[in-house]
Amino acid sequence: MIRKTALVILSLVLMMGSFTPIQIQSKSDTVVKLIPSVTTSFPDSIYFKLDIETDILITDIRLHYIVERESFSDVTQEITVGVPMSFQYEMSVYWTWDMRTTGSLPSGTVVRYWWTATDIDNNLYRTEPLSVNFDDNDYDWQYLNQNNVTIYWYYGDDNFAADLMQTSQEALLRLEEDTGAYLESPVRIYIYSSSYALREAIVFAKEWTGGVAYPSYGVIAIGITRSNIEWGRRALSHEIAHLVTHQMTSNPYNSIPVWLNEGISMYAEGELEKDYENYLKAAVINGSLISVRSLCSPFSAYSDKSYLSYAESYSIVAFLIEKYGQQKIHQLLTVFKTGSTYDNALLEVYGFDLAGLNRQWQNYITGIYIS
Ligand SMILES: [Zn+2]
Known part of the structure; x- marks a missing residue:
């Protein structure tokens, strides 16, 4: 285990922004200099700025960026920013990424970006690829x-x-x-x-x-x-x-059933907490269990139903582990990685579908609470 504080210093340096003046000389001896900078304000925004020195009319300026994350399609965002219509030797353009319109990025996210500019003769200028760390400082x-x-x-x-x-x-x-x-x-x-x-x-x-x-x-x-x-x-x-x-x-095709996702997380916590168990027990006794198929979709926002959904998810996962073992549930996750449908994944690994799982699990849980 290592403990360090150097990280913060590094982050601060990065937050100050990168300044890489790019000077490009085209064939016709025109000079266009692109000077990018960036400022972050966690968690709300990233401010991208480009200072331009030029001796030719610039007609188009774009910011391109990619967020580093696991993604099945590496999407480059392209932002066209406004350019003054008349010639100017020096100008600045900027674009603010407002997270309030796109949702939060977590601390430590790296955003790669570069700028391009086009002049009136259709010459394209481009900065080096740059990156900014969006850190909570x-x-x-x-x-x-x-x-x-x-x-x-x-x-x-x-x-x-x-x-x-x-x-x-x-x-x-x-x-x-x-x-x-x-x-x-x-x-x-x-x-x-x-x-x-x-x-x-x-x-x-x-x-x-x-x-x-x-x-x-x-x-x-x-x-x-x-x-x-x-x-x-x-x-x-x-x-x-x-x-x-x-x-x-x-995988790019399908998500896994919510009961499996939440059930594994509840299982990782350890034994089911008493509050949850009480909901489960009461539902068994009253015959008001939610079906496994219903638990494939996002859970109810109502507190009672939500508690029961989490408790059942725990119990279904615990049942699969207890009755069929580690290898089978591991295989189930592997099959889901291929984008399988819910019924097909269960059939392939366990030989029963969602309805079959529902029957088996309800028998198991009823056996525990009603004997
Ligand atoms: Zn969860």
């Missing part, structure tokens, strides 16, 4: 690294961070042993000192947001204080499992 982040996990924290002492690292490693071990799922690529976890501090770091955070996962960026941000460390350990295990599941199953 409000805090003096330290970090701890183990295996594929890096925990960034600024609050509490070394023991607090070590405790959370141990929690993460235990959750990953539990997942690997029981489901064969593991982290294929590195993840970053940002620990904020409270839910409030976390919400300040997210654009449009909901009042109840305590943790947020960005699976395709391999990032989790979560608010944990000493007084809610028990909750924090569970939430951390839950969210890190979402990153594992995403890495194991993501």
Whole structure:
């Protein structure tokens, strides 16, 4: 484990922006100089600026950027910015990426970008490829690294961070042993000192947001204080499992059933909490279980139904592991990675479809609570 503070210094340097003057001389002896700079304001915006010195009329200026993240199509965004209609030796153009219109990027995201300009004779000028780190620089982040996990924290002492690292490693071990799922690529976890501090770091955070996962960026941000460390350990295990599941199953064709995704995360937390178990038990006794097929879609926002959906998801995953073992559920994740439909994936691995799983699992859970 290594602890460092150099990261912040590095980030600050990057935040100051990159200045790479690009001077291009075209055949006709015209000179066009493009001087890019960038300023970040986490979590709200990135301000891209281009200063231009030219002796020919520029007719078109574009900013191109790519966000570094796991993606099945590497999409380059292209922004056309306004250019003065008359000739000017010097001018500046800019474009602000307002995250309030596009949603948050997690801290540490790298955005690659370059500018192009076209003159009236149709000569194209282009800056070098540049990059900017979109970091949350409000805090003096330290970090701890183990295996594929890096925990960034600024609050509490070394023991607090070590405790959370141990929690993460235990959750990953539990997942690997029981489901064969593991982290294929590195993840970053940002620990904020409270839910409030976390919400300040997210654009449009909901009042109840305590943790947020960005699976395709391999990032989790979560608010944990000493007084809610028990909750924090569970939430951390839950969210890190979402990153594992995403890495194991993501594909361009199909998502996995919500019960499987949430069930694996609930399972990674450890034993089902009493509150959830009470909902499950009551639903078994009242005959009001939600079907496995219904749990393939996003859960109800109503608190009672939501609790029951999470509890059932845990129980379905626990049932599959207990009855059919680690290899089968690992195989299920592998089949889902190919973009299989829900029924076909289950049929291929277990020999039954969603309706069959629903029957078997309901018998199992009824056997536990009604004997
Ligand atoms: Zn979840």
